[in-house]
Amino acid sequence: xxxxxxxxxxxxxxxxxxxxxxxxxxxxxxxxxxxxxxxxxxxxxxxxxxxxxxxxxxxxxxxxxxxxxxxxxxxxxxxxxxxxxxxxxxxxxxxxxxxxxxxxxxxxxxxxxxxxxxxxxxxxxxxxxxxxxxxxxxxxxxxxxxxxxxxxxxxxxxxxxxxxxxxxxxxxxxxxxxxxxxxxxxxxxxxxxxxxxxxxxxxxxxxxxxxxxxxxxxxxxxxxxxxxxxxxxxxxxxxxxxxxxxxxxxxxxxxxxxxxxxxxxxxxxxxxxxxxxxxxxxxxxxxxxxxxxxxxxxxx
Amino acid sequence: xxxxxxxxxxxxxxxxxxxxxxxxxxxxxxxxxxxxxxxxxxxxxxxxxxxxxxxxxxxxxxxxxxxxxxxxxxxxxxxxxxxxxxxxxxxxxxxxxxxxxxxxxxxxxxxxxxxxxxxxxxxxxxxxxxxxxxxxxxxxxxxxxxxxxxxxxxxxxxxxxxxxxxxxxxxxxxxxxxxxxxxxxxxxxxxxxxxxxxxxxxxxxxxxxxxxxxxxxxxxxxxxxxxxxxxxxxxxxxxxxxxxxxxxxxxxxxxxxxxxxxxxxxxxxxxxxxxxxxxxxxxxxxxxxxxxxxxxxxxxxxxxxxxxxxxxxxxxxxxxxx
Numbered sequence: 001x002x003x004x005x006x007x008x009x010x011x012x013x014x015x016x017x018x019x020x021x022x023x024x025x026x027x028x029x030x031x032x033x034x035x036x037x038x039x040x041x042x043x044x045x046x047x048x049x050x051x052x053x054x055x056x057x058x059x060x061x062x063x064x065x066x067x068x069x070x071x072x073x074x075x076x077x078x079x080x081x082x083x084x085x086x087x088x089x090x091x092x093x094x095x096x097x098x099x100x101x102x103x104x105x106x107x108x109x110x111x112x113x114x115x116x117x118x119x120x121x122x123x124x125x126x127x128x129x130x131x132x133x134x135x136x137x138x139x140x141x142x143x144x145x146x147x148x149x150x151x152x153x154x155x156x157x158x159x160x161x162x163x164x165x166x167x168x169x170x171x172x173x174x175x176x177x178x179x180x181x182x183x184x185x186x187x188x189x190x191x192x193x194x195x196x197x198x199x200x201x202x203x204x205x206x207x208x209x210x211x212x213x214x215x216x217x218x219x220x221x222x223x224x225x226x227x228x229x230x231x232x233x234x235x236x237x238x239x240x241x242x243x244x245x246x247x248x249x250x251x252x253x254x255x256x257x258x259x260x261x262x263x264x265x266x267x268x269x270x271x272x273x274x275x276x277x278x279x280x281x282x283x284x285x286x287x288x289x290x291x292x293x294x295x296x297x298x299x300x
Numbered sequence: 301x302x303x304x305x306x307x308x309x310x311x312x313x314x315x316x317x318x319x320x321x322x323x324x325x326x327x328x329x330x331x332x333x334x335x336x337x338x339x340x341x342x343x344x345x346x347x348x349x350x351x352x353x354x355x356x357x358x359x360x361x362x363x364x365x366x367x368x369x370x371x372x373x374x375x376x377x378x379x380x381x382x383x384x385x386x387x388x389x390x391x392x393x394x395x396x397x398x399x400x401x402x403x404x405x406x407x408x409x410x411x412x413x414x415x416x417x418x419x420x421x422x423x424x425x426x427x428x429x430x431x432x433x434x435x436x437x438x439x440x441x442x443x444x445x446x447x448x449x450x451x452x453x454x455x456x457x458x459x460x461x462x463x464x465x466x467x468x469x470x471x472x473x474x475x476x477x478x479x480x481x482x483x484x485x486x487x488x489x490x491x492x493x494x495x496x497x498x499x500x501x502x503x504x505x506x507x508x509x510x511x512x513x514x515x516x517x518x519x520x521x522x523x524x525x526x527x528x529x530x531x532x533x534x535x536x537x538x539x540x541x542x543x544x545x546x547x548x549x550x551x552x553x554x555x556x557x558x559x560x561x562x563x564x565x566x567x568x569x570x571x572x573x574x575x576x577x578x579x580x581x582x583x584x585x586x587x588x589x590x591x592x593x594x595x596x597x598x599x600x601x602x603x604x605x606x607x608x609x610x611x612x613x614x615x616x617x618x619x620x621x622x
Binding site: 028141 | 365366384388429434449456463491492497600615
């Protein structure tokens with residue numbers, strides 16, 4: 001009895017010291033999260049109800065920032081542009097990696113080379129990809145117009161025309177990012193049991209029918225996950241408009257560009273920028289929550 | 301980084317999966333293991349078509365994905381006159397490799413390059429130490445409220461970069477309690493980078509698979525908790541530490557928006573931020589800028605070519621179960 005009690009006391013003591021130790025191990029991490037994640041989250045919401053221009057101490061203004069946002073025509077332009085970009089990016093950037101993966105999965109040669117190739121642009125610093133394409137898009141000596149001239153097609157103003165500016169941004173963004181999704185689709189495709197295709201073929205299913213009735217259903221989950229990821233990423237697009245068309249071009253101003261303008265370049269109004277961030281957070285938070293639920297639902 | 305949307309690299313670091321099995325090199329290899337949409341028999345039967353499709357894909361993909369890089373590297377060695385002519389040359393007619401050296405010194409790429417390496421290595425070390433500490437404590441010491449801590453950290457993954465940008469910037473300018481200004485210092489990049497829930501989660505999941513019995517046995521031999529971490533957990537976790545390290549370094553090298561905000565002093569800027577700034581000034585000849593772009597890409601391409609198996613394996617494994 002006494003020994004059992006002693007062992008239990010020892011166990012408890014160990015438990016207590018483990019707890020102390022655990023928090024010692026976590027101290028740095030907790031501090032980093034507290035200062036740069038949890039506190040800013042709260043601070044952001046508070047800021048959105050304050051007037052703060054770094055000159056005078058912040059003071060409460062209620063809903064004034066939100067009202068100012070709704071009155072700013074750029075606010076609506078930015079949302080419209082962002083949704084346009086996201087939509088276009090989905091047309092190119094969502095379907096393309098899937099079909100590239102299906103295609104590459106059929107090849108029995110150069111599979112390593114193809115994988116490296118599609119992922120190469122993803123490794124480049126984004127600013128490099130964007131600045132490189134800025135030269136391709138140059139209406140005069142740019143590569144694209146040279147190629148179009150070469151095959152006798154009409155030239156385009158690319159980023160400098162309001163009709164093609166957004167498409168140009170989407171093209172470079174797709175080029176720079178599709179490798180990641182492609183490789184994930186490829187991995188998922190390899191997980192599809194060959195017997196399914198075998199059985200479908202025995203039942204007389206054509207290639208197209210096999211794609212529709214075997215590949216698609218097997219890939220549905222990862223397609224949904226990547227769809228969410230892409231919506232979340234593209235709605236925060238910044239670097240493409242920033243470096244290609246500038247932060248004051250109404251054709252390509254996006255939500256993030258507007259946040260940047262409000263806080264750092266034009267208005268120096270942190271409250272306004274914070275209010276815009278809160279709105280974006282509300283929109284994207286729903287997608288993020290769904291994404292985390294899907295990917296982490298099988299326990300932690 | 302929480303400040304960079306966790307979603308921008310669609311799959312963060314993850315334990316490396318075994319590399320995908322190498323496909324048989326013959327067309328129409330038998331065996332259902334590698335059975336795909338089109339059967340081996342069909343591929344064999346339509347061999348000409350297969351090789352035509354393969355050839356076309358090889359050409360198109362090389363043009364689309366590799367040619368822009370070739371263009372970047374070779375444009376830099378052209379003379380400014382050749383570069384500016386309205387019909388670009390595909391193979392440089394003039395040869396000025398010294399442009400790279402000029403860019404290195406004139407554009408002060410050397411300075412920005414060193415800055416970026418310093419930020420990436422420092423951020424990597426700090427993130428690793430901090431995140432391993434948290435993951436080890438949560439996984440093996442199981443403190444009270446451990447689940448709450450993990451939940452609160454994971455919740456930060458839901459925050460888009462936009463939500464934190466402005467308030468995090470304010471925090472960096474005047475850190476609460478300490479009242480220091482981290483603007484233009486490495487800490488403005490390092491500390492937010494260490495608050496990476498994805499790393500914590502991936503490391504914790506890996507540590508969870510290490511049997512407690514191993515640690516208990518070491519404890520009986522008199523090893524303390526720190527010793528157990530150092531001598532048992534970390535050596536066993538080499539693969540996950542490797543992949544996590546690669547993804548941290550790549551993320552820090554590629555980061556743009558956050559460094560743009562917190563490193564306003566040109567002296568402290570990263571290569572990406574400096575290139576964006578220099579691209580908008582007229583003092584830099586375009587050939588030198590191309591050289592700068594190429595130089596900024598080289599480390600990432602080298603990292604990729606060396607660690608491609610880990611990177612591709614990590615992406616493949618990480619898409620679904622982080």
